[in-house]
């Protein structure tokens with residue numbers, strides 16, 4: 001499947017999601033979180049629960065390689081990568097390591113730290129809220145060996161490493177694997193739900209604007225579709241949290257805050273948490289499996305996927321930019337340059353897609369393309 005087709009498939013997935021989503025589950029979940037964070041004891045942890053939480057983390061501090069079965073393995077959170085990135089990732093190509101903007105390192109660390117506390121908070125909710133905590137982290141038994149080789153069983157909360165699973169699939173004659181470690185499996189009145197959590201650092205107003213306009217991110221929907229295939233759970237919640245919080249007191253009357261930056265409206269703080277309830281259909285799973293099978297096939301056949309304009313929308317976190325640009329054919333370079341020129345003279349000039357393409361072309365030897373022609 002081309003990236004263009006993948007994008008339209010993602011849009012149609014979103015449409016299915018919106019139609020099939022009763023809004024109440026997400027609202028109920030937010031109501032539970034709000035009740036917890038408003039609780040006077042939410043800043044204090046219960047020693048017994050906290051110790052069990054960290055002991056579980058320590059048990060999983062170990063290197064766990066995939067089985068050596070030679071199969072292309074997709075991480076659930078990486079199922080929205082461009083075809084070329086998957087190709088490089090599964091070839092001998094070494095990821096490019098370069099220094100990043102320091103604040104990005106701090107931002108990544110912030111996201112990693114917050115999810116730990118969201119999980120710790122979720123396991124405290126039954127203790128703090130009693131029976132009104134209807135969403136709890138599921139628990140299951142795990143087996144370990146002690147230092148003397150004796151097996152022992154221990155109950156663990158089903159999130160992160162304790163939840164990790166890898167499953168092999170076959171589509172169109174191609175075998176591949178998907179691995180996932182979700183942010184949690186929730187128990188809701190006896191029903192299991194997949195839980196994914198994402199921080200947003202774009203600011204409160206920008207986060208709400210984007211989620212109102214577009215809903216849950218298409219790459220996050222691909223991730224939970226992959227997880228539904230592994231865990232056999234077709235429903236769940238994606239929770240977004242803005243790392244910017246509303247002003248401590250209302251800023252509505254504060255003249256030094258521009259209208260577009262106000263974090264309160266109509267006497268209430270704007271939401272810093274947003275939840276989306278999703279339901280995964282068989283078609284969504286089939287579409288994803290077909291896409292992944294095609295990407296895996298190109299890896300096994302050692303065929304570098306052709307460059308497309310749409311791929312440039314996925315470059316932001318790619319560690320293979322140099323390799324990708326160095327392996328463009330003269331035709332591909334010409335195609336990209338011509339597309340950029342069309343963008344520059346259209347009403348899309350300077351917009352998202354044009355910016356991505358220009359960013360990709362930056363540093364590329366454009367002279368070489370015209371000489372090759």
Ligand code: SF4
Nearest residue numbers: 082084085315318324
């Ligand atoms: S640089 Fe962009 S187009 Fe190239 S492999 Fe990475 S994501 Fe794909």
